[in-house]
Amino acid sequence: MRFPLRRAERAVAAAIALQLLVALPVVAARGSDDSRPSSPGSGTNAAPARDADRTAAVEALLKRRADAVLHRNKGAFLADLDPTQSRFLLKQAAQFEHLRSVRFSGWSYAVDASSEQEHTPALDAARGTWWAPDIELHYSLAGFDTSPTEEDQGFTFTQRDGRWYIAADADFLKTGRPTQRDLWDTGDVQVTKGTSCLALAHPGGAGMAALALHECDLSVPRVTAVWGTGWSRKVVLVIPDTPAELQTLVPDIGDVSNIAAVATAALVDQQHGYHPVGDRVVVNPDNFRDLGPIGRRVVLTHEVTHVASRAATGPEIPTWFVEGIADYVGFLHTDIPLSLSALELRKAIRAGHVPTHLPDDAVFKGGRADLAASYEQSWLAVRLMVRTYGQARMLELYRDIGDGTSSGAIDVAFAKDLHTSVDAFTRASIADLKRQLS
Ligand SMILES: [Zn+2]
Known part of the structure; x- marks a missing residue:
């Protein structure tokens, strides 16, 4: 059943969803991770030479696997899987087939032998001689x-018999x-460009991919x-079949009931600043x-704004600004009346719940009842900023806070770019809400 227009447009604001950084921990040959215990005996007596052999064997295996994916060699791909694990073998064979239409410009693995999973009696019994170091898959979608x-x-x-295999x-x-899951873990993947x-x-x-792709191209x-x-100016859309699949693709997302789409990225190499990769709109x-x-227009333009601004969205930018700018671009030139685009906030204000501050980062997490009102307030704050100071200074402010590395970055940037303070701007934005929505 389709919602009537009013409800559909209402779904927009709530749907506009959560910007989410999936911060994957970075290890891989960049220093050890002290929080992960080593297996007993590793690094002692005769072990180093044996460990080096094992690492070399696993690295060679993963190199063969990567080549098999890139060159579509199913036989080679399957040859490195533990032949005793028939269910895993079948799943991997299916996964290989699911990848058929996806064009990669790179696929490789990095092994961090200094960080590994701890042995347990249960796993020792089930697996025999086994090893589970930290592995990262690196891949690039060709052209994107x-x-x-x-x-x-x-x-x-x-x-087994002196040879290493992937067993699970x-x-x-x-x-x-x-293991971080991708669309090809659950089923065949079709690619449209x-x-x-x-x-x-x-x-x-x-059908949904065609609709989303069309709107994405316009966004x-x-x-x-x-x-x-x-x-x-390139965007990758991922369209899972179900909300449950969305939750496996974006594991930290939580409640997705109010979300129409989500922009995700992995943060890598955090020692050297803010470096997002693998931007996806799911x-x-x-x-x-x-x-x-x-x-669809508002949602896709919102999410594409997150993709465009991701590299500038450093950790000091408050979420209200991240979501506000995405909604600012999303709603631009749509002429949707405030009675729809700020419905929830207007209801709250008319019921006497006037915000006293800009939305905290925490309200954007999970399926909170005031999620929609928080998005609306964030959007109206950015809109006011553009009205008062102009779009160029709003963007400058965003980039300056994003460049910041300390918690005072926001104050410095407000003073530099808007010649005002966060508090004064907050007061102005609340006065503006009362004026527009009371
Ligand atoms: Zn968002």
């Missing part, structure tokens, strides 16, 4: 990923490094018109399906 994305792989390697990828779901966007979907999602120039050309099929054309 300018740097490779990084994903944790929870592989268990087993040794789900032994450490709760205790250690779960637009002018600026690429959509990955299962065969059943082809890229809209976002560029505001943000400028200093971003890739659609929540159940909510996206109910959006009308304007809803």
Whole structure:
């Protein structure tokens, strides 16, 4: 059933969803992680030479696996899987087939032998001689990923007759490094390419992929018109079949009932600043399906704004500004009346619940009842900023806070770019809400 217009447009604001950084821990040959215990005996007596052999064998295995993916060699891909693990073998064979239409410009693995999963009697009994070092998969979608994305792989390697194999990828779901899942883990992936966007979907999602791809292609120039050309202007859309699949693709997302789509990225190399890779816009099929054309426009433009601004969205930018700027671009030139676009906040204010401050970061997490009102307030704050100071200074402020490395960055940037304080701006924004929504 489709929602009537009013409800569909209402779904927009709530749907506009959560900007989420999936911060994957970075290890891989960049120093050890002290929080992960080593297995007993590692690094002692005769072990170093044996450990080096094992590392070399596993690295060679993963190199063969990467080549097999890139060169579509199924025989080679399967040859490194533990022949005794028939269910895992079947799943891996299916996964290899699911990847058929996806074009990669890179696929490789990094092994961090200094960080490994701890041995347990149960796993020793089940696996025999096994090893599970930290592994990262790096891959790039051809023509779209300018740097490779990084994903944790929870592989268990087993040794049989002197040879190492991959025996499992789900032994450490709760205790250690779960394998980051992709669309090809659950089913066949079909790829459709637009002018600026690429959509990955299962065969059943082809209709939704076409709608999202069309709107995404229109969103890229809209976002560029505001943000400028200093971003890739390429967007990858991922369309899972169900909200549950969305939750496996974006494991930290939590409640997705109010979310139409989410922009995600992995943060890598955090020692050297803010470096996001693997930007994806992942659609929540159940909510996206109910959006009308304007809803799809606002949602996609919102999420594409997150993609464009990601590299500038350093850790000191408050979430209200991140979401506010995305909604500012999302709603630009749509002429949706405030009675719809700020419905929840207007209701709250008319019921006497006037905000006293800009929304805290915490309100944007999870399925809170005031999520929609918080998005609306964030949007109106950015809109006021543009009205008062102009779009160029709003963008400058965003970039300056994003460049900041200390908690005072926001105060410094407000003073420099707007010649005001955060408190004074907050007061002005609340006065503006009362004026517009009371
Ligand atoms: Zn957002």
